[in-house]
Amino acid sequence: MMTDYGSLEEHVERLRALSFEIGTYRPPSEGGSASLLLRVSENCPWNRCAFCEMYKGQRFGYRPLAQITADIDRVAAIRDEISAVSAKLGMGAEITRELGSALLAQGRDLLGNPSFVTVYNWLAAGGRTAFLQDADSMSMRPREFMAVLKHLRQTLPSLTRVTTYTRSKTLSKRTPEELRLIRAAGLDRLHVGLETGDDEVLDRVDKGVTSAEQIEGGRKAVAAGFQLSMYWMPDLGGRERWRPHAEHTASVLSAIDPHYIRSRPLVPRPGTPLYDEVTQGRLQLSSPHERLEELALTIAGLEVTSKVCFDHAMNAWADRRGGLLFRRDYEGYQFPEEKPLLLERIREGLAADESMHVHARRLMAAQSL
Numbered sequence: 544m545m546t547d548y549g550s551l552e553e554h555v556e557r558l559r560a561l562s563f564e565i566g567t568y569r570p571p572s573e574g575g576s577a578s579l580l581l582r583v584s585e586n587c588p589w590n591r592c593a594f595c596e597m598y599k600g601q602r603f604g605y606r607p608l609a610q611i612t613a614d615i616d617r618v619a620a621i622r623d624e625i626s627a628v629s630a631k632l633g634m635g636a637e638i639t640r641e642l643g644s645a646l647l648a649q650g651r652d653l654l655g656n657p658s659f660v661t662v663y664n665w666l667a668a669g670g671r672t673a674f675l676q677d678a679d680s681m682s683m684r685p686r687e688f689m690a691v692l693k694h695l696r697q698t699l700p701s702l703t704r705v706t707t708y709t710r711s712k713t714l715s716k717r718t719p720e721e722l723r724l725i726r727a728a729g730l731d732r733l734h735v736g737l738e739t740g741d742d743e744v745l746d747r748v749d750k751g752v753t754s755a756e757q758i759e760g761g762r763k764a765v766a767a768g769f770q771l772s773m774y775w776m777p778d779l780g781g782r783e784r785w786r787p788h789a790e791h792t793a794s795v796l797s798a799i800d801p802h803y804i805r806s807r808p809l810v811p812r813p814g815t816p817l818y819d820e821v822t823q824g825r826l827q828l829s830s831p832h833e834r835l836e837e838l839a840l841t842i843a844g845l846e847v848t849s850k851v852c853f854d855h856a857m858n859a860w861a862d863r864r865g866g867l868l869f870r871r872d873y874e875g876y877q878f879p880e881e882k883p884l885l886l887e888r889i890r891e892g893l894a895a896d897e898s899m900h901v902h903a904r905r906l907m908a909a910q911s912l
């Protein structure tokens with residue numbers, strides 16, 4: 544409903560009073576500030592992975608359905624206020640630079656209001672995508688999760704894609720019918736941290752899932768019609784287990800054949816058990832060339848029709864001229880067609896001096912700060 548009453552000052556006053564919960568994390572491929580972020584649960588129900596610092600020390604909780612739907616209503620109210628101001632200023636409800644200037648001229652403090660900024664940016668990008676936070680939305684009771692999705696789709700009809708994080712273990716526990724109904728209620732894409740397909744490494748990092756469950760969960764999600772985006776972690780096996788890590792990861796991913804496979808090389812984060820393992824010498828990380836050898840083995844073993852992506856700063860290997868070895872976009876390399884090209888790029892990286900990779904990574908890490 545268009546809120547077309549009141550002065551600009553009154554619209555800004557109402558915008559100041561509207562807020563909804565937004566979590567911290569989302570995948571980079573979720574469109575930067577183009578996606579609407581909505582929190583349906585808080586933190587991670589597992590919270591034990593040895594490499595992960597994201598929700599450490601924070602207690603997991605489901606948000607009551609009434610709170611989530613009220614948040615969705617507040618998003619709609621912010622949208623309506625912004626559109627009303629646009630119409631009032633003769634911009635036909637369009638989201639333009641002039642509209643932003645007019646709103647900020649009236650209320651500069653809106654810039655410090657995350658709810659307003661999120662909805663404004665989302666509308667400016669077309670209002671098409673939403674990402675549901677936090678770490679495992681599919682662990683919600685299916686009936687409640689479907690109610691959230693239906694309310695979201697009805698209230699924000701401009702959405703064309705709704706995505707979320709979940710765990711392989713959770714997917715493996717859902718029935719095919721539950722997954723099909725959740726898909727039909729309006730969830731399009733799932734982001735899942737696979738990390739490795741090697742059971743020994745899965746156990747060592749306390750991932751809380753087996754490779755058989757990863758395959759079961761992934762296949763069920765694909766069969767239910769979800770777009771599946773899976774992340775694996777080069778070097779998680781360290782120097783000792785790089786080969787089984789690569790081989791088993793390739794075979795699990797091949798058994799699932801997800802739509803996207805995304806590389807997230809290991810970065811030991813302070814405050815995690817894995818960081819302690821590395822600093823105490825119990826886990827030895829690979830050199831840039833050794834990581835590329837591991838990558839070559841993983842890629843060679845992939846029998847998939849997925850898109851393989853290097854859309855994160857930690858994939859900053861260099862070629863012999865100092866350029867980036869891999870494309871960084873979110874759509875990546877289409878398999879099987881581009882598998883030979885990717886293997887050729889890895890050979891190119893192996894021919895470059897190792898110091899170039901170290902330099903490229905430092906550069907990318909500095910740029911992403």
Ligand code: SF4
Binds near residue numbers: 588589590598
């Ligand atoms: S399931 Fe995901 S968010 Fe939770 S601890 Fe593991 S990696 Fe972190």
